[in-house]
Amino acid sequence: GESVGxxxxxxxxxxxxxxxxxxxxxxxxxxxxxWYKQESGKGPxxxxxxxxxxxxxxxxxxxxxxxxxxxxxxLQIAATQPxxxxxxxxxxxxxxxxxxxxxxxxxxxxxxxx
Amino acid sequence: xxxxxxxxxxxxxxxxxxxxxxxxxxxxxxxxxxxxQSLDQGLQFLIQYYNGEERAKGNILERFSAQQFPDLHSxxxxxxxxxxxxxxxxxxxxxxxxxxxxxxxxPGTRLTVL
Numbered sequence: 001g002e003s004v005g006x007x008x009x010x011x012x013x014x015x016x017x018x019x020x021x022x023x024x025x026x027x028x029x030x031x032x033x034x035w036y037k038q039e040s041g042k043g044p045x046x047x048x049x050x051x052x053x054x055x056x057x058x059x060x061x062x063x064x065x066x067x068x069x070x071x072x073x074x075l076q077i078a079a080t081q082p083x084x085x086x087x088x089x090x091x092x093x094x095x096x097x098x099x100x101x102x103x104x105x106x107x108x109x110x111x112x113x114x
Numbered sequence: 115x116x117x118x119x120x121x122x123x124x125x126x127x128x129x130x131x132x133x134x135x136x137x138x139x140x141x142x143x144x145x146x147x148x149x150x151q152s153l154d155q156g157l158q159f160l161i162q163y164y165n166g167e168e169r170a171k172g173n174i175l176e177r178f179s180a181q182q183f184p185d186l187h188s189x190x191x192x193x194x195x196x197x198x199x200x201x202x203x204x205x206x207x208x209x210x211x212x213x214x215x216x217x218x219x220x221p222g223t224r225l226t227v228l
Contacts, residue, residue, distance in 0.1 A: 031213075032213060032214055034216075036219075041221075042221060042222075043116065043118075043204050043206075043219030043220050043221050043222050044157070044204070044206075044219045045116070045219065046216045046217065046218070049214075049216070051214065089157060093213050093214075095213045099162060099164075099169045099170035099211060099213065100145075100147075100162065100170070100208070100211070100212070100213040100214075100215065100217070101159055101162070101170045101172055102147075102159050102217070103159070104156055104157040104158070104159075105156070106156050107156065107157075
């Protein structure tokens with residue numbers, strides 16, 4: 001069945017450094033991928049998305065890379081700040097007849113050290 | 115603030131009981147999604163409604179049901195509650211039911227079943 005998982009459950013980086021969070025997915029038919037950030041006590045917050053016809057997309061301080069050959073997704077955060085501390089989830093869209101059905105990974109907890 | 119509201123924020127009840135969780139989507143959004151987040155299962159999609167009709171179904175138990183009303187708010191009904199139903203329940207909304215829309219998550223309802 002479909003599954004989306006993360007290589008590392010925790011990641012600790014120094015403030016100002018770049019962070020890379022990885023994600024593996026198993027459904028080669030997935031055509032849409034999203035990264036969410038969840039801070040303590042809050043709901044997930046959309047960060048960036050990418051469609052399967054792209055291999056890279058950039059936002060403000062974030063970049064998502066998609067490698068369909070090895071079914072791998074990564075989120076790069078540049079110049080990490082204390083506010084980046086959160087759990088990060090990747091999700092793939094297991095689309096059914098045009099609907100959106102997201103399958104989430106287990107999450108990676110990112111900690112920013114001062 | 116995502117613009118999605120959920121009530122109540124916390125709910126404590128006993129096994130065998132029935133509860134109703136409420137969600138108001140962002141103004142103008144037609145789709146509502148329900149998710150369950152637990153420590154052992156992670157974030158799981160339950161069900162999606164679009165403009166009052168069920169659009170997609172995920173891992174929703176038969177004891178659970180949902181509906182979306184003409185004013186577009188949604189309710190998730192959980193019955194015959196078990197200890198394992200203790201979790202965070204999130205509602206999200208998006209402008210349409212199409213697969214490439216960003217979902218905006220509410221703050222969640224924390225359900226504790228004793």
